[in-house]
Amino acid sequence: MNVRVMTDSGSGLTKAQAEALGMDYLPLQVTAGDSTYLDGIDLTTDRLYDMLEAGDMPSTSLPPLGIVEELAEKYEEEGVTDVMLITLSNGLSSTNSTVTAALKSHDINVHTLDLYTTLGVEWYAAQAAAQLAAAGVAPQEIVTRIAEAIEDSKGFLIPEDLDHLAKGGRLTPVAAKLGGLLKIRPILEVSKASEGKVDVWDKVRTTSKAIKKAAEHIQESLTPGKDYVFFVLDSRNPEGAALAAKGLEENGPVKILEQPLCAVIASHTGMQAVGLQYIPKIEGVEV
Known part of the structure; x- marks a missing residue:
């Protein structure tokens, strides 16, 4: 079994931070004015704050499907069989279901759950998935441990x-x-x-x-x-x-x-x- 962990920018991580922790990264998109940014890649939190203070009213959308496809193709080349997918809640975004469907179309096993939230709890769940996967814990056991914690969060x-x-x-x-x-x-x-x-x-x-x-x-x-x-x-x-x-x-x-x-x-x-x-x-x- 060859396992990868994937999270999105709802975790508060940047792409560089996620990769340093051994995770793959999905940037949600933020549109302000006539420009659309990839959160955590070409948009920092401080820059977004500056936009808000200047009066912008940004909107957000799913990570680009092209990035998901690129990762899926990379997984096929590297023999990745399983992905631990940690995203913001299904009630806030369809990121989880969209990415799951894309990965499964490449015959990749997806192990995921609804966190029912985002921000710090998502950050912690992503860290948990990465650390436990690195320690050799089976993906479904990782899902079980995170799900138990979510029940009391x-x-x-x-x-x-x-x-x-x-x-x-x-x-x-x-x-x-x-x-x-x-x-x-x-x-x-x-x-x-x-x-x-x-x-x-x-x-x-x-x-x-x-x-x-x-x-x-x-x-x-x-x-x-x-x-x-x-x-x-x-x-x-x-x-x-x-x-x-x-x-x-x-x-x-x-x-x-x-x-x-x-x-x-x-x-x-x-x-x-x-x-x-x-x-x-x-x-x-x-x-």
Whole structure:
């Protein structure tokens, strides 16, 4: 069995970072103005943030099928028989199903699952797949271990810029304008409970209260005695990120990985957003 691991830019990895970790990479596309970029290849997170701050309203789309076909042909030449595919949730994108179909048309066995989320949890799942595959763990066992962890994972996003949610259809323009005036902040959930889609979990006055409430709920949701990895993500909101980290450590020090909100997600949440996620540690995985 010759196994490769493949992930997309929803993981927050760049192509160079993914390849350094032994993974193949699928860049989602980001369109701003008249230009379309390959996330993590010719578009950095900082550049996307600059675009958002300049008033751009980007849209996103699937990785180019040409890149998938190139990888599939490479796999055939190298005798790759199995691919571990780690992508953002099916509720957010059809990347998983599209790539799976393309690889199977080349008689490649695809081992995958719905993460029901993206961002830090996807980053961790991709790392897990790569490390466990390198250790000789069978692909289906890797899927089982990741799936078990996903069952006890969750994530929240607190956006500051409601106009981007209105553009994506999550809020009406009137609701976005009223929410901005009243400082109402939706707490968005993207997890198995929301079937991998963006859902409004709650609405709170002010960003700081929303962050604190999300952190409190996470603390209440943890299984006693189980080790977790926590993620705090933001799009140029260091104060919000610090508040989120403080909330997650309310009951004692925990392992928190702080990351920028990746370009393909920030395109929809806008600037100043803050994310909080957690997932149980997977045996044999170090980050």
